[in-house]
Amino acid sequence: MTRISTHIMFQGQGVEALNLYASTFPDFKILAREDYGADDMGPAGTIKLATIEFNGAILQVIDSPIPHAFDLTPSMSLFVDCDSEDELTWVFATLSEGGEVMMPLDNYGFSQRFGWCRDRFGLSWQINLP
Structure with missing residues (x-):
């Protein structure tokens, strides 16, 4: 193994969430980002995969192209x-x-x-x- 990262799945609000985190944490960086295009599975402009870093943590963020009945939970x-x-x-x-x-x-x-x-x-x- 080389690394373990937290992976966060949003349902269409990933870009807005990244904007909030960038305004909250001064050392916030987007290390890589790919958005869905017009011909992709997810809505154009939403996050296909982003890797972000702040306060020493590296996280992966996506916008799920498929609606799910579940969402984020405070247990994590x-x-x-x-x-x-x-x-x-x-x-x-x-x-x-x-x-x-x-x-x-x-x-x-x-x-x-x-x-x-x-x-x-x-x-x-x-x-x-x-």
Whole structure:
């Protein structure tokens, strides 16, 4: 094995999700991206496959060309350690806007502050200040 990556499947909102993550994480990079074309299986302009990197994590993102009855679940989250209270507050507010706060920012005893949310695309985030 050479690498294990997180693979995230959106249902038509991949481009919008990447834009949110690019505006949230200063070191966000698209390492590779291929979109569906007019003659492809998926809607033109949606993501066939993108490889992204931020905060040391490499993720693969697709827009499924086939509708599925299932979607993302909070049982799998991206866990982000922040460097400051300001960064924690901003990242949490940005990602939770239009989504769902599952645990508001607070001290739960295992770190200085922690919050858990789902962004408006359904991806679960645990935001932490160690």
